[in-house]
Amino acid sequence: MIVVMQGTASKENIQAVIEQMVELGFNVxxxxxxxxxxxxxxxxxxxxxxAEFQVLPGVQTAYRIxxxxxxxxxxxxxxxxxxxxxxxxxxxxxxxxxxxxxxSVESREQIRLSAQQVKAAGGQFLRGGAYKPRSxxxxxxxxxxxxxxxxxxxxDETGLLVITEVMEISQIEVMLPxxxxxxxxxxxxxxxxxxxxxxxxxxxxxLKRGIAATIEEVLLSAEYILSGGNYDLMLCERGIRTFETxxxxxxxxxxxxxxxxxxxxPVLGDPSHGVGKRxxxxxxxxxxxxxxxxxxxxxxxxxxxxxxxDGAQSLFPEQLEKLVEQLRxxxxxxxxxxx
Ligand code: PEP
Ligand code: MN
Numbered sequence: 001m002i003v004v005m006q007g008t009a010s011k012e013n014i015q016a017v018i019e020q021m022v023e024l025g026f027n028v029x030x031x032x033x034x035x036x037x038x039x040x041x042x043x044x045x046x047x048x049x050x051a052e053f054q055v056l057p058g059v060q061t062a063y064r065i066x067x068x069x070x071x072x073x074x075x076x077x078x079x080x081x082x083x084x085x086x087x088x089x090x091x092x093x094x095x096x097x098x099x100x101x102x103x104s105v106e107s108r109e110q111i112r113l114s115a116q117q118v119k120a121a122g123g124q125f126l127r128g129g130a131y132k133p134r135s136x137x138x139x140x141x142x143x144x145x146x147x148x149x150x151x152x153x154x155x156d157e158t159g160l161l162v163i164t165e166v167m168e169i170s171q172i173e174v175m176l177p178x179x180x181x182x183x184x185x186x187x188x189x190x191x192x193x194x195x196x197x198x199x200x201x202x203x204x205x206x207l208k209r210g211i212a213a214t215i216e217e218v219l220l221s222a223e224y225i226l227s228g229g230n231y232d233l234m235l236c237e238r239g240i241r242t243f244e245t246x247x248x249x250x251x252x253x254x255x256x257x258x259x260x261x262x263x264x265x266p267v268l269g270d271p272s273h274g275v276g277k278r279x280x281x282x283x284x285x286x287x288x289x290x291x292x293x294x295x296x297x298x299x300x301x302x303x304x305x306x307x308x309x310d311g312a313q314s315l316f317p318e319q320l321e322k323l324v325e326q327l328r329x330x331x332x333x334x335x336x337x338x339x
Pocket of ligand 1: 103185
């Protein structure tokens with residue numbers, strides 16, 4: 001809360017306001033404005049009526065300043081959110097979680113082999129799109145329900161959790177029996193109706209940053225899901241569009257520590273969409289973890305050259321294996337562990 005005193009306010013007036021703020025539980029910071037005393041009340045008293053301050057002697061104006069994203073804000077859960085999945089895998093806390101797999105589910109053979117390779121590399125989650133948001137309507141649009149069934153089948157075979165993208169409200173019910181985590185893609189970060197519905201499900205959600213979204217916009221989108229009562233939410237930096245053309249997007253590594261400061265939600269990095277070229281993915285993955293990421297979402301394909309989407313940014317299986325090994329060595333330097 002901010003209380004602006006009148007220029008004519010007496011010392012006693014100021015003292016009385018300070019005492020009332022302290023009584024409510026505020027830490028009071030004073031600064032002198034242009035001939036005026038400004039009192040900043042820091043802290044979050046359970047309930048108070050700002051109008052009571054507006055009428056005190058010597059007060060010019062008083063107003064609340066509260067974060068626009070109350071539930072996503074770090075203050076809501078200062079210790080940080082840890083999401084526990086049915087098999088005991090946790091995202092958040094000390095862990096660095098590895099999620100990997102192809103951009104799209106293409107066939108039983110392809111997704112089974114992918115799952116085996118992700119498992120062998122040390123991943124905990126298998127990714128793979130069954131519903132694909134493609135820039136062109138003529139590109140492969142995904143296998144739909146058949147893809148979901150295959151994800152579940154090979155997830156169960158390998159003991160991997162399954163994460164896949166939801167693009168519209170009608171897909172939520174269809175997906176629920178098959179998946180462990182919903183992924184909201186960059187293009188849907190501000191599909192507010194979808195976000196609201198995901199607030200009502202009781203399954204974790206990974207929310208990706210939009211292609212041109214500010215950090216505050218990401219947090220406000222998170223607020224849509226949290227305000228529905230679904231607190232099992234994580235965020236993901238996946239690169240933003242800038243003037244740069246050498247990479248597909250610009251992986252905003254700085255968003256990771258900034259988000260970690262502003263929110264209690266786990267923050268992951270997606271270096272694959274972040275740079276769009278496989279040769280740069282390992283460097284960005286390591287950088288994301290060094291910057292404090294709680295996990296990585298990465299594309300890997302058994303045969304990237306034959307991938308039906310995003311082959312150029314998909315790691316070869318042996319690259320993923322080597323990268324996870326490097327991440328295991330790096331993580332302890334920043335106080336983390338790769339499971
Ligand atoms: C994906 O993960 O394959 C995807 C489409 O990602 P994004 O929404 O970040 O573009
Ligand atoms: Mn992709």
